[in-house]
Amino acid sequence: MITCQGLEKALKTNGFQFFTGVPDSTFKDWLLFLEEPKHSFQHVLACNETSSIAIAAGYHLATGDFPIVYMQNSGLGNTVNPLTSLADQEVYSIPMVLFIGWRGEPGKKDEPQHKKMGRVMNALLDSLEIPHQVLPDEENELEQFWAGVKKSLQDRQGPHAVIIPKGIFSSFSPSVKKETPWTLVREDAIKLIVDRLSGQEAIVSTTGKVSRELYEYRSQLEQGHQNDFYTVGSLGCASSIAVGIAYAKPQQKVLVFDADGSALMHLGSWSTVGHYKFPQLKHIVFDNEAHESTGGQTTHSGNVDFVAIAEKCGYAKAQVVSSREELEACLGNFLEGVGPELLVIKVKKGSRPNLGRPTTTPIENKVGFMNFLQR
């Protein structure tokens, strides 16, 4: 086990001071530490992993220092383009640390969407010719470890990966708990919507707790899961999956259950929704201003006007609600109106501690959903 303070000391001693990236629960305590008002690092939260490599590159160009890019290994795929065409030694040769959470580590229990990347991550880094080492879990080894990483960055002038296994950080309690003013709980919002459905709607739900809460409610109602596609991985892709369905089946009502972090990750896809004007596509964003599924790290959605963006992208209608009463009042028109339509629901951060995970496999989910769509 290592402490956040121990890692801070080792990094500072070796001159590392800049972090950018997208959260992962593997090192959620470290991210809580980075969100502390008085921590001693510079930190830029990125909307996706591709951008985080570019941000790190810009920081290096401006300072000559070595940036650190944090990500879950799910996001490593998103970095392949800028790693090979921007940071690579045969292009601009930009040294940076890739600080990668190891989900799906062979031999450890994890969700199906992490298994493949957990297994191939080291081989992928080898193919990218990026040296990689596992972060030691002994605090007294940290200073020397990071001195070695720094030497590799200096000598190679290219990326160097540090792999973070699960359970390596001892827990960190933040000095202030960030709260938002919203009172509606996301799970209750999901229930209100599901209760108003006719049974003919398809739902594509986003990665993390949104899908888990929807899944549990369908189980509780004994409705089966055939109407829902739970996008367990591929963060940010739910609205695009819905685009493919809406294009192929224009009569099929398709709801997207999205969230702020996932929407921001691939916001450009909203222009596709708006351009093709699918009348039956209804896009819901549960906005808690946080990456709750990975530990509650803040997103930048508090500064984002999703309604204006959707309108300018060509959605037929867009609105925001921030209470149970407002949601109940708008649902009828939202579900029946001509889309594409956006509904942003401001929700309180938090979920049940005993929230389960889907017990059916992704393939079972796919088969049931395809049968429903092609009925």
Ligand SMILES: Cc1ncc(C[n+]2csc(CCOP(=O)(O)OP(=O)(O)O)c2C)c(N)n1
């Ligand atoms: C490409 C990629 N990057 C990062 C992750 C890790 N991850 C899983 S859920 C999640 C948080 C998503 O936040 P948001 O969409 O706002 O939903 P919330 O957790 O708040 O319900 C993150 C960062 C991932 N699964 N895939």
